[in-house]
Every structure is written in structure tokens, then in C-alpha cells.
Amino acid sequence: MCQVGEEDRYRYQQDGPASASKKCVKCKDASAALVIRAGDAYCRSCFNESFVHKFRAMLGKTRVIFPGEKVLLAVSGGPASCSMLRQVQEGVSQNAHKKLRFLPGIVYIDEGGVVGLSKEMRQKTAFELQELFTTTGFPFYILPLEQVLELPTSVVMPVQQQSEPVTGAYKAAVDHFLLHGRKNDVSPEEQENILPCDVNESQTCALQQLIGSAKTLTAREDLLNTLRHHLLVHTARSKGYSKLMLGDSCTRLAVKLLISISLGRGAQLAQDVGFSDSRYGDVISVRPMRDYSAKEIAFYSHMFNVPYVSVPSLHTKTQDKASIQRLTESFVTKLQTDFPSTVSTIYRTGEKLQTAGRSSSAAADGSRCLLCLCSLDTVTDVASALQATLISEQLSHTKIQGPESELSTAEEYCSIKGEGTCRGTGGGVVCCSSAKEVDTPDLRELMCYSCQLTIKDMSSIHHLPHYILSEAQRRHSRSLMREEIREFLLDADEDD
């Protein structure tokens, strides 16, 4: 369990009379190096052991990663993902019965272009990481975020989800592995580095334009998250990895949960912060570091010299109120100082939630968000926050007579009441903000509630990468086609 609640009670034992007498509660032999909870002192090796145990327990309990499977570790250079890398590194080199039996690879995405780092700086970081990754012997990929501009449409076309693993599938896989596996134990040396010096200047420029077209830092960070994830998923997919391992700690996930709520992502919350996220179908994201608090990780990486590289992010050196993400982070951090159980409470709230049921499995692409690929949460009851917002917009600006819309919400309500007196709310209402940019299909209707907010904050959608715009175009023409042949379709609601 996440022990963040007690983290303020972790204390390094200072040299002094008190620490000399303290023995480790686990081995009752070695002297304690840090204290977990009052009276629960651990020595170095017992702390290490419990840290390592937690990682394996998480993988064992969840049974999502199969033996022999290729797993891509997304390493950001920070202490959490670097500690995760260390766990995997030690796990695969263990002796037989304790050995982690999957085949790891590493991916690092260099976002220096977005933050405006110089080529030299980016180069330097890339070399540091290259050195770090080489020592692991795992295949690795160091990729600039600029690569996202070249992605194929397949990234945002949901792959038919593998049906939920049948009970016993995990055991079958283990048996199979024990019989036939083994031979692939040592993966062939493979690496792909597109070093910053190889990045085309014009691409960096295009990326900056794209991120810059988001007018708020909140939207910029959200967009960056989405793009980064697209590149991660694509890398995993194209290199044959079926799992993507993310280094989110329990502290990070608590912050993320609150960010998701604040950004209107309640419907996909469980996937955003859960152990596994299968919205990309054939590439499943997993978060094995979710039971460690940030402080626990900090202790670990400090005590056991886990190397990490600090990389500036979009909101480094910004004020608390620069963005929703930044605000939430500092809010949780401060609250955690006053109430040490804050993070673990929020985190446990997340554990009790699930992704809202609407067609979450085998959803057709028509009902998936164009950007984040969650099931669309925009089909809501007549009495809902979304409808209320639409009504407010309709009632607040001049109506332009557009093509007759089938169901004006306002008219519908009035007919329920049997009153015809709602002035000015009937007819096709064209929102002034969506009326511009006529040549591109209205992206908003292809997106979930929260991604729409991000797009609303953008001055132009023309800088979006080609793969996103062309997929939008494809979905748009599909729906036009469907409209045209509607009367011949027997089951008009079941799309694609």
C-alpha cells in the first residue's frame, strides 16, 4: 500500500546517540538507516529489500505483463522512472526463480525543442542518457519530440481491443514460457538514436508553432502530454512492444487525478491513474511504480545511487497559477505538508473508480476521442453540465440561421413543458466560435469534453500534426457518407 501518509515520519537517522542504539525492526541486527513510522526503523538492506519486493508484488498481483513479452520502459530521466529502470535491471539479472521474465527496452523522448533548449544542451542530455542506457544492455531509443510530426494516422485510429485476458491466460503463458521460452533471454543489441544535432531546424520550429498555438499553459501542457503519449505508443507499436511501462509514483498519480478532475476528464479517470490503460488497444500502458511515494523514491535513489538526469519541463520556473497542472501540483504538495495523509487518500479514491461504462470495449472509432482516444463522454443526459454549458452559449450570442438542426435542445425542453414561449432559442444555432475555419471539419465533435477545452484554447488548429488532421478528415467523410446512406442502414445507431 502507498505509505505516503507516513512519509513525513521517514527520517534519516542523524549520527548521534539516538541512531546508534536503533536497530532495524526487520532483521533486528543491523543499525537503522532510516525510519518509516515512529519506531519502524529500517537498515539499508532491509529498505532495499522492501522496495524491490513492492515492485515485484505489483507485477505479480496485477498479472498484466506476461513472460516473454516485450515491454518498453518510458524513462523521462527523473528519479521515479530511473528507479523503475533499476528495478527492471535487477529483476532480469536475478537468478532463476526470482527472475523477471519479460524483455525490456527503453525509450526516452527529448522535449528540449518545446522548452526552447539549445541544441548543445539537448545534445549533452542525450549523451548522458545514452551512456546510462548503454550500461543496462537493453535496446533503447532516444527520440526527439519533433518525431511526432511524422507519425502515421494509425496512432489515432483505435486498434480493436484485445478481449480481456481470459482467466488462466497468465498461467498458460507462464507454462508456455517455461517450455519454449528461455532462448530469447538476451535480446539482441538494438538502439535508435536520433540525436538533437540530427533534428531539422524547421521541425523544431513547426513543433514550437504547434505548442505555441495553444494560448494557455494549461492547454499547452495537455497538448504536450497527448503528443508525447502518441509518440510513446507509436514507438512501442512499431518496435514490437506490447506494453509501455510508465514511472508514475503514487504522489504523481494523486496530482494527476486531481488534474484530471479539474480538466473535466472524470470519465477517463480510472485509465488516467489506474495500473493499466488499454485505450490504445494493442499497446497497454502500465504503472508499476504506483505504490511508491515520491519521497520513498527520493530516498531510494539517493541511498542506492540511482543515476538520473534533470530535464527542464514546460512549467519549470513558472508561478503556481501559471496553469491548472502547475497549480494542482503545488496545491497537493502544500496540503501534504499540512495533512500527511493527503496523497494516499486521493490515491485510494482513484483505486475505487472505474472508467465509465459507455462502449469502453470494442468502441468504434466514431466514439473515440480523436486526441486522447478515450470513449467519448459527450453524449450526456439532457440534464448535465455539458448541456447546461451549451445552453448558456446558445443564450449568450446572436443566432445565425443555419441548416435546420434535428433537435434543438431548447425546443425539445419546451415541448416537454408544453410551452412554446422560449424566444430565440429554436432553430439551428451556429456557435460563433465554431463558425470560423470553415475548411477544416469541426474537430470538436470528434473529441472528448476535455480535449475540446484544449482545442478551444488554441488560436488555430492548422499547426496540429498531419496525422491528426487527416484522421479527422477521414472520420468526417465517413460520417458524411453515413449520413448519405442513412435511410438504407438497418441499424443506424451502430456506426462503423
Added chain:
Amino acid sequence: MPALCSNCSEKRAMLKRPKTGHSLCKLCFFFAFEEEIHQTIVAAKLFKPGETVGIAASGGKDSTVLAYIMKLLNERYNYGLKLMLISVDEGITGYRDDSLETVKRNQQQYELPLKIVSYEELYGWSMDAIVKQVGLKNNCTFCGVFRRQALDRGAIMLRVDKICTGHNADDVAETVLMNVLRGDIARLRRCTAISTASEGDGVVPRCKPLKYAYEKEIVLYAYFKKLDYFSTECIYSPNAYRGYARTFLKDLESIRPSSIIDIIHSGENLSVREGVKMPVQGTCSRCGYISSQALCKACVLLEGLNRGLPKLGIGKHHRLHEKILSQQPLTENEEKKLKSGDF
């Protein structure tokens, strides 16, 4: 040149809507604000013709605007409702005087019947009398618990079918955040509901017609309509987390004004994993109010007051509930523990 109203394009814009950012003239804002609430009421099917509806009136801005709008919409759209203002008087000298005066003025202005139910009437104890017995340190527990039930008890006494309260969008969003921070999954699931069905005899169905109205717009509406309200901040803050959630929400709103509605959208779309244990909602065997224990908190507190054992109900004394219910005498030791005035 002053900006024109983005709705009628004729009159001068007088305000910028916090909710949408549009610049509107006074009349267009009034209409939009009222119409939105009407559409919420219709879409969520909050009322049935012929019902008697009690409007919880505190004299504050939310309930004043609610009373005004309910009266207006009931007439404009022929809801066919019998409306009445219900106010709770805790019996704290000085505290309620001004706000009750406001409610009394509202009664005349809106021509709505007003019923004031006092703690004295409902519980046999005024807050002043309670403070005398328990001291200032723990009176918050009492007034918080008593207030939660006062409306229900009052509504039953007055035989109303439904209560509507002035909870606005900010309140709902704040509650979502607070329940996440507290990890209260049961409340998190319930708190975005716009209405509650009757849950037992002691509870009257409630609804929040202002659920999607921004607090700032409520103030704008009251300001331009020159509605008479009394600004009271609740002097009791029984929950520290609410304060944190409120500050956080205000900061979020300053970054992205739609945050309030975005959080409600999140709350409406959360779904609880199957198999997560929810507290069993029982009812109080004495008064019928929802309670997870045999006796609800209010009844335990009352029992304590009446027996001169004020500590009962403040700590965890669930084991004693059975004894109280069956009217068994307490042991000397138990009495002693519950008596000591100094909490």
C-alpha cells in the same frame, strides 16, 4: 464606442458573463440566466404540477435569488407549484437577526409564505442554551449536525413535498473536490446529483435548481435586479477541507473560468468500481433520518443534552447506543466519562 450586447446586438453590453465570457446587456443577461435555470428544471424534471415546494431561505444571496427565480418561473411557465420559504432559526442571539429580517422582507417582496422553524421548536434546545451546557469549544458539532436535519424536520412539520436549496455550481464543484480530498467515495458519487429521492421517512426529497449557475452570476443577477440579501459567511467551519477545496477552486477558476462546470462534468461521469464497499444507509430508529448507526447523530446529541451528558455523541460512543435505545441506565463510570464539561 462601448461594446454592443453579443446577443441582441442592439443595446450596450453591461457585463461580461463569467460563465461564457460573452458581453451582454442587462435584459439579455436576465433572460439567459432565468432561461438556463428553467431549462435545468425542465430537463431534470425537478417538480410536478401541484407540489408544495419549500425554498430553503437563509437570507443569503443564493437562497434570495433562488426564491426570486422560483416565483418568477413558476408564474412565467405555469409550473403549478405551491411555493413557501422555510427558514431555520438556530437561536443564536444576534447571529440570525439580520438574515431573518432579510428573509422577512423577501416574504413581503415576493409574496411568498414564510415559515421560520426554530431549533427550540425542532429539538427543544436553542443554540444559546446548548452553548451554556457544552461551552464554546464543541458547539460546532451540535449546530452542524442539527442544521443538516433542521430543514427535513421543518419540512415534514410543514408537510412540503420537496425542498429546493440554493446550492450553486461553485458549491457542487467544491464538494466534488472536497470528497476527493477526503476519499469519501459514497458522497463523491452522490454529490453531483441534482435531486435526491426520499430516503426514508425522516428525509424530504431535495433539489438544486441553481446547480449549473455560477456564484459570480448569481451575485451579478442579484446586483442588477437590486435584490435584497444579507451576506453572511457561515461562521461555523466544521470542515477544514472545505476551506482548502474552496481556495483551490477559486484559483482554478481564475486560470480557466470553465473549471467549475468542468469539475461538475467530471463528477457526473465518475463511476465507482464494482465491489467497492459502500456504507450501508440505514435510518435512525428514533427519528427516521438516514443514519449508518442505530441512532442518528442528532438523536444521540439530543439524548446527551437531555440527560446532561453532553459528551455523548462527540466521541465514539456507538457502543452506548443500544443502551440508550433500550433506556438502560448507564454505569457510573460511563456517566463520569460523558459528563466532564471540559472537552
